[in-house]
Amino acid sequence: MLIASFFIIITACDPQKTIPSENVKPKQNELHPKENVNQSSLQLDEMMKSAQNGMVKDCSFTVMDSTIKQVKAEWGEPDHVDQAGMGSYATFSKKNIVFGYNKAGEIFDVRSYANDLKEITYEMVVKSLGQPTQVRDNNNDQIYVYEAANGIQLKIIIPKNKQFIDHISVFNTKRAEVPNSKYDYILDVKGYSNQLTASAWEKMLNWRKQIVLFAKGQENVYINGPNRQQVALTFDDGPDGVITPAIIDILTKYHVKGNFFFIGSKVLDHPDVVKKAFNNGDLVLNHSYHHVELTKLGKEDIRTEIDKAGKTIKSVIGKEPAIIRTPYGDTDAQVASVSKQEGYSIVLWSIDTLDWSQKDSTNIVKNVVDNIRNGDIILMHSDSDKSETKKALPLLIEELQKRNFEIVDLETMLNVKAYK
Known part of the structure; x- marks a missing residue:
């Protein structure tokens, strides 16, 4: 299955305790013995560049300014929608993409389950991107977090019992904040004229x-x-x-x-x-x-x-x-x-x-x-x-x-x- 269950959907969005990255690296003998370093390096560089623009490869929707309404207008209805963590998650199985969006419909999380990710190990990630800013231990997964841009994170999710990436997440921390309801945030009307009696x-x-x-x-x-x-x-x-x-x-x-x-x-x-x-x-x-x-x-x-x-x-x-x-x-x-x-x-x-x-x-x-x-x-x-x-x-x-x-x-x- 390309798209994870509701349980996996939660793993990249719920904040977890930060632990030192060196304590959770996969063991050396667990790494793929025939990894193609040059190819993976190019792929990871492209992954980071895309994340800096708020997107993942082969998806034009971003965590900067896209909405789930725009996605539906172009891709149609999702296969299913789950409620998890900070918002709703819409799965588009044929695209290998999951979108997380807040109550205002703003996309704050774009996840890719592309097949070519399954060939990249943690060691390849570190060689190309350096040590992650944070490592989160979340049940069956390790989540490696990189700061891609101001407020934009690239998360790399690797199951603990596997060598390779399961999926990645590009995450906008600002949009992930649940926006105020219109009933909670109503402003007074301002403005003055000296021409009024x-x-x-x-x-x-x-x-x-x-x-x-x-x-x-x-x-x-x-x-x-x-x-x-x-x-x-x-x-x-x-x-x-x-x-x-x-x-x-x-x-x-x-x-x-x-x-x-x-x-x-x-x-x-x-x-x-x-x-x-x-x-x-x-x-x-x-x-x-x-x-x-x-x-x-x-x-x-x-x-x-x-x-x-x-x-x-x-x-x-x-x-x-x-x-x-x-x-x-x-x-x-x-x-x-x-x-x-x-x-x-x-x-x-x-x-x-x-x-x-x-x-x-x-x-x-x-x-x-x-x-x-x-x-x-x-x-x-x-x-x-x-x-x-x-x-x-x-x-x-x-x-x-x-x-x-x-x-x-x-x-x-x-x-x-x-x-x-």
Whole structure:
């Protein structure tokens, strides 16, 4: 059998007591007498290089940025899935690959059971890679751990009663940490404008408090992402013919993805801009058809606003969104219920740049950098009077990258479908 049982699946993921490597080396007379040192050395060098990139040989999915959803889209359903240690393990027998993934669907462990591994001994490993950082004694196996890159481990698993490798594991220690549930990690909404009256500011603060409390009890309403060093840049109220395409170009220049909540009634006025965002890899999402307060509508009118905008976007890009941002953040139980029935997640924000109020690039940047936290969803706008937002965006991206925040799309951050 190429793929080990549930017991073997556990062996490379559960932390064990670290012991000195010299105490657990196989005896010399147990080593294969006719090993091909040169061939094994090349193979092990290739193994380490692949691990440094978060992958194993003959598998393009990585522990850096792949998800089990992406694997299933390309390879189909796994032969079976087991719960073990830090997450779930999906076995693809024909590929000789097992993926470990966390609750967010992020792959943190890729294991290879390739046949050519069965010809490599511990002695060959040490000759090529040196002494392991750790050696773990786990029931019937010895697990030899090498640090491949920052947070990425290469684990080599050799059964105690055998001479040769059984399988290897490339393991992302950061992703292996179980991400916080959306119910456990909800941020307060931040951002300030000196252009708001005292009463308007008080009203905004009250809305912020109420919407956070509301989101805590709603399965499909998000204020922010998990407690990881990621942020999402979102842009409402487009498309237009000037600001939106300029923002798309800036995102492209910095190799980051944005999230555009487009108003349905504007989409057919600027179909080329909508296609540009989609073709760039940015998410094209729903912001209702007429940009009205949905809580003031009846159930069927809410449904029409959502459905009409979604179908209009689909007519341009060929896909209907599965994420909506309610205009003004105006959301209640009925809006959440109808959105869920229509197959939508509602994504609001945890930082409001207030680029619609204090239209000043300095304040836009300040609202973000003074408040930035893990998992923040940042609200900006891309309609025609947001030239200061366009001006602020490069400065904002550079500062976030300087602080080592990964800028991602909402599908990646929240592990929800972007499109139906």
